[in-house]
Amino acid sequence: MAAHTAAHAAPRFNKLALNRLGLWLFMLSETMIFIILLVTRFVLFGTGMPEGIEVDQLLGLVITILLLASSISAYRAETAMAHGNRDAFQRNMLLTIIMGTVFLLAVVAWEWPLAPHHGLHLQEGFGIVFFAMTGMHAFHVLTGVLMLIIVYLNGRNGAYSPESYWGVEATVKYWHFVDLVWVFFYPALYLLN
Amino acid sequence: MRLFSYGLVRALVYGVIGLVAGMAVTMAVRAALGLAAWAAAPVSATGSIVGTLTFLWGVGAFTDWWSWARGAHAAEPPHHHRDGPEWPRYLNFDPNHRIIGVQYTVTSVIVMLTGGLLALTFRLELAQPGMQIMTTDTYNYLMSAHGIIMIAAILMGVGGMANFLIPMMIGAPDMAFPRVNALSYWIAVPGLIMVVSSLFTGGFDTGWTGYPPLGVKAPLGAQFFYLGVFVVGLSSIIGSVNYIVTIIKMRAPGMTWFRMPIFVWGMFATALIQLIATQFIGMAFLMVVLERLLGMGFFDPAKGGDVVLFQHIFWFYSHPAVYVFILPGLGVISELLPVFVRKPLFGYKWVALSSMFIALVGFLVWAHHMFATGLGMVLNNAFMVTTLLVAVPTGVKFFSWLATLWGGKITFETPMLFVLGSWVIFLIGGLSGPTNAFIATDLYVHDTYFVVAHFHHTMFGGFVFPFFAAIYYWFPKATGRMYSERLGKIHFWLMLVGFHLMTIAMFWIGLHGMRRRIADYDPTQGFGPWQTVTTTGAYLVGIGVTIFVINMIRSARRGEVAVPNPWRSMSPEWQLPSPPPDGNFETPPEVIGDPYDYGLAGASYVRVAAPSAAGH
Numbered sequence: 001m002a003a004h005t006a007a008h009a010a011p012r013f014n015k016l017a018l019n020r021l022g023l024w025l026f027m028l029s030e031t032m033i034f035i036i037l038l039v040t041r042f043v044l045f046g047t048g049m050p051e052g053i054e055v056d057q058l059l060g061l062v063i064t065i066l067l068l069a070s071s072i073s074a075y076r077a078e079t080a081m082a083h084g085n086r087d088a089f090q091r092n093m094l095l096t097i098i099m100g101t102v103f104l105l106a107v108v109a110w111e112w113p114l115a116p117h118h119g120l121h122l123q124e125g126f127g128i129v130f131f132a133m134t135g136m137h138a139f140h141v142l143t144g145v146l147m148l149i150i151v152y153l154n155g156r157n158g159a160y161s162p163e164s165y166w167g168v169e170a171t172v173k174y175w176h177f178v179d180l181v182w183v184f185f186y187p188a189l190y191l192l193n
Numbered sequence: 194m195r196l197f198s199y200g201l202v203r204a205l206v207y208g209v210i211g212l213v214a215g216m217a218v219t220m221a222v223r224a225a226l227g228l229a230a231w232a233a234a235p236v237s238a239t240g241s242i243v244g245t246l247t248f249l250w251g252v253g254a255f256t257d258w259w260s261w262a263r264g265a266h267a268a269e270p271p272h273h274h275r276d277g278p279e280w281p282r283y284l285n286f287d288p289n290h291r292i293i294g295v296q297y298t299v300t301s302v303i304v305m306l307t308g309g310l311l312a313l314t315f316r317l318e319l320a321q322p323g324m325q326i327m328t329t330d331t332y333n334y335l336m337s338a339h340g341i342i343m344i345a346a347i348l349m350g351v352g353g354m355a356n357f358l359i360p361m362m363i364g365a366p367d368m369a370f371p372r373v374n375a376l377s378y379w380i381a382v383p384g385l386i387m388v389v390s391s392l393f394t395g396g397f398d399t400g401w402t403g404y405p406p407l408g409v410k411a412p413l414g415a416q417f418f419y420l421g422v423f424v425v426g427l428s429s430i431i432g433s434v435n436y437i438v439t440i441i442k443m444r445a446p447g448m449t450w451f452r453m454p455i456f457v458w459g460m461f462a463t464a465l466i467q468l469i470a471t472q473f474i475g476m477a478f479l480m481v482v483l484e485r486l487l488g489m490g491f492f493d494p495a496k497g498g499d500v501v502l503f504q505h506i507f508w509f510y511s512h513p514a515v516y517v518f519i520l521p522g523l524g525v526i527s528e529l530l531p532v533f534v535r536k537p538l539f540g541y542k543w544v545a546l547s548s549m550f551i552a553l554v555g556f557l558v559w560a561h562h563m564f565a566t567g568l569g570m571v572l573n574n575a576f577m578v579t580t581l582l583v584a585v586p587t588g589v590k591f592f593s594w595l596a597t598l599w600g601g602k603i604t605f606e607t608p609m610l611f612v613l614g615s616w617v618i619f620l621i622g623g624l625s626g627p628t629n630a631f632i633a634t635d636l637y638v639h640d641t642y643f644v645v646a647h648f649h650h651t652m653f654g655g656f657v658f659p660f661f662a663a664i665y666y667w668f669p670k671a672t673g674r675m676y677s678e679r680l681g682k683i684h685f686w687l688m689l690v691g692f693h694l695m696t697i698a699m700f701w702i703g704l705h706g707m708r709r710r711i712a713d714y715d716p717t718q719g720f721g722p723w724q725t726v727t728t729t730g731a732y733l734v735g736i737g738v739t740i741f742v743i744n745m746i747r748s749a750r751r752g753e754v755a756v757p758n759p760w761r762s763m764s765p766e767w768q769l770p771s772p773p774p775d776g777n778f779e780t781p782p783e784v785i786g787d788p789y790d791y792g793l794a795g796a797s798y799v800r801v802a803a804p805s806a807a808g809h
Binding site (some may be wrong): 012013014017018021022025028029030032033036037039043050085086088093122123124125126127130132150153154157159167 | 259264364369370373411430431433434437438441442443468469470471473474475476480483487488489490491496497498499502506682752
C-alpha cells in the first residue's frame with residue numbers, strides 16, 4: 001500500500017537538475033581528452049609551426065566560421081523549442097545539421113586527402129598531431145551530428161514541448177562544447193606561426 | 194531457449210558474433226582496398242571494438258536508449274517485483290544499485306583470483322635461481338598481466354563498494370542514473386575479457402605500464418591489453434559521473450556535507466579523480482595503439498615524437514589512480530572502526546577533508562615515478578616536495594584511527610581484524626614511502642623489489658584488506674545470511690602472516706639490489722632463500738583467499754540467517770531489511786544527528802520509517 005502511494009507522490013528529486021549536472025561532469029571529463037591533445041601538440045612542436053607546413057588557411061577560416069555559425073543556429077533551435085515555436089525549431093535544427101555535416105566532410109573528405117600536399121603526413125612530423133586533433137574532434141562532431149539528427153526527427157514527431165525538452169537542451173549543449181573545442185584547436189593548428 | 198533469457202549468455206553469444214563479423218568486414222574492406230585481407234593487428238582491433246558493442250547490445254544495455262532514439266517516451270527504469278529466485282537478476286542488465294554492487298564485487302573477486310593465479314605461477318619460477326618451469330618470455334607475460342589484471346580487479350572492487358553503499362548510506366532510493374550505472378558495469382566486462390585474453394593472443398612483455406617503445410614493438414597481446422584498459426576506463430568514467438551526481442544531489446533530508454558517512458566522502462574524492470584523470474591513461478594507451486596500427490609516431494623521436502611525453506600522460510592518471518584504489522579502502526576503515534570500538538570517530542571533519550586533500554595533491558605528484566628518467570633537478574625537487582606533502586593528510590587519517598581506538602571497547606570480529614590488519618600493513622607501506630619520495634634514496638631503490646614491496650603494502654593495506662573487511666561486514670546486508678566467523682578468522686591470519694613473509698623478504702632483498710621484473714637472478718647474490726620465503730608467503734595468501742571463497746559460497750547458500758543489525762551500526766543501510774527492497778527506503782530517512790556518535794547517551798543518526806510490509 002505504502003509503495004503504491006509513494007509511486008504517486010511528487011518526485012523527490014529534480015530529474016532535470018540531475019541530468020544537467022551529469023552532462024556538465026561528462027563534458028568536464030571529455031575536456032581532458034582535448035587538453036591532452038593540445039599539450040601533445042605544444043610539447044612536440046612548440047608554439048610555432050614547423051618548416052614546410054602550409055595548411056589551407058582559407059579552408060580553415062571557412063569551416064571555423066561555419067562551425068561557429070552552427071552553434072548560433074543550435075542555440076536558436078533550443079530557444080525556439082523553449083518558446084514552443086516548432087517551425088523555427090525544425091528550421092534551425094536542420095540548418096545546424098547541414099552546417100555540421102559540411103564541416104565534417106570538409107575536414108575528412110577534403111582536407112585529409114589534400115594534407116600530404118601541404119606537408120602533413122599521418123605518420124611523422126606535425127601531421128601526427130594534425131590528424132590526431134582533427135580526427136578526435138571530427139569524431140565528436142560526428143556523434144554530435146548523429147544526436148542532432150535523432151533530436152530533429154523526434155522533435156518533428158512531437159517528442160518535446162516547452163515544458164520538457166531535455167533531449168534538445170543536452171544535444172545543443174554538447175554541440176556548443178564541440179564548437180568550443182574547435183575554438184582552441186583552430187589557432188593551435190592553423191594560426192600559430 | 195531458456196538459456197537466452199540470461200543477459201550474460203546473450204551478451205557472450207552476441208559478442209562473439211560481433212567479433213567475427215567485425216573481423217570479416219575489416220578483411221573485406223582491406224581486400225577491396227587492395228591490401229592483404231588478413232593482418233592480425235587491425236583486423237582484431239576492429240573486431241574487438243565491434244564485439245564490445247554487440248556484447249552490450251546482447252545484454253540489453255541499449256534497449257531503452259534505442260527506443261528513446263526512435264521516439265518512444267522516456268520511462269523510469271523498471272523496478273522488478275518478480276516472484277521467484279533473485280539470482281537471475283545478477284546475470285542480467287539490472288538498473289538496481291544493490292544488484293550492480295554485487296555484480297561488481299563478484300567480478301572483482303573472480304578477476305583477483307585470475308591475477309593471483311598468475312602471480313602464484315611466476316612466484317614458483319622465482320623461488321629458486323635458474324630457470325625451471327618457464328621461459329623468460331612467459332615470465333614477462335605473466336608478470337605484466339598480473340599487474341594490470343589486479344589493477345582492473347581493484348577498480349571493480351571500488352565500483353562494487355561504491356554502488357552497493359552510496360545510495361543506502363545517503364538515504365537515496367538508487368543512483369542518479371540507474372541505466373548508466375548498469376552500463377558502467379557491463380561495459381567493463383568485455384574490457385576485462387580483452388585484458389585477460391591478451392595472454393592468449395601473444396602476451397605483452399612491457400609490465401603493466403606499457404611504456405613505448407617496448408609497447409609499440411610488443412606482441413599482439415599488447416593491443417588487447419591497451420584496448421581492454423581503454424574500455425575499463427570508460428566504465429570508470431561513467432561510473433564516477435553517477436557517484437558525483439548522486440552524492441551532490443540525492444542526500445537524505447538533514448544530511449549535510451559534514452553529516453555524510455566517511456566512506457561517502459572517500460568515494461566523492463575518488464570519483465573526482467576518476468572523472469578527470471582516467472582520460473589520461475585512455476589517451477596515452479590510445480596513442481600507443483595508433484602508433485602500433487597506423488604508424489603515427491607520437492612517441493617515436495625519429496618521427497618527431499617524444500618518449501617521455503608518454504610517461505607524463507600515463508602517470509598523470511596512474512599516480513592519482515592509486516588514490517582511487519586506496520581512498521575507498523581508507524573510508525571503509527574509518528567507517529568500521531567506530532562501530533567495533535563503540536566510540537565516535539576522532540576528528541570527523543579532518544578525516545573527511547583529508548580525502549579531498551589527498552585527491553588534490555594526488556594530481557601534483559606524478560613525476561615522482563620519473564626521477565630516473567632525467568627530468569632535471571628543478572622538476573625532481575618540486576615533485577619530491579609535493580610527494581612528501583601526501584604524508585600530511587594520510588597522517589591525519591592514521592592519528593584519527595589511533596585516537597578512535599584509544600580507550601575503546603574493542604571487539605575482534607572478522608571485519609575488525611581486517612581493519613586492524615590493514616592499519617598495520619598500510620602503516621608500513623606509508624613509512625616505506627619517503628624512501629621512494631626522496632630523490633637520493635629513490636635512485637638507489639628504483640626498479641628494485643623494495644618498490645614492489647612498498648606498492649604491495651599500500652595496495653593490501655589500502656584496498657585488499659579493507660575490501661575483505663567490507664565484504665565480511667556487509668555480507669549479511671547483501672545476502673541476509675551470516676558468514677562463518679571461524680573460516681573468516683583463518684582467512685585473516687593466513688593472509689596477515691603470508692603477506693608479511695612475502696613483503697619483508699622483498700624489502701630486504703630489494704635494499705640489497707634485487708631488480709624487479711626479471712625472471713632470473715645470480716645465485717651467488719644469496720637471494721634464493723629470501724625468494725623462497727616470498728613464494729611461501731604468496732601461497733599462504735593464496736590458501737587464505739581460497740578459504741574466503743569457500744566461506745562466501747557456502748554462507749551465501751546455507752549460512753545462518755542474519756539478525757537485522759548484527760554490528761549495532763547507526764548507519765542508514767543497517768536500518769533496512771537485508772537484503773533491502775528495490776528503492777531502499779519507503780519514505781526518505783531523516784538525518785537528525787552526527788554519523789559516529791557511538792557510546793554517547795541518546796545519540797541517533799537517522800530516523801527511518803519502519804517498513805510497512807512485515808517480514809520481507
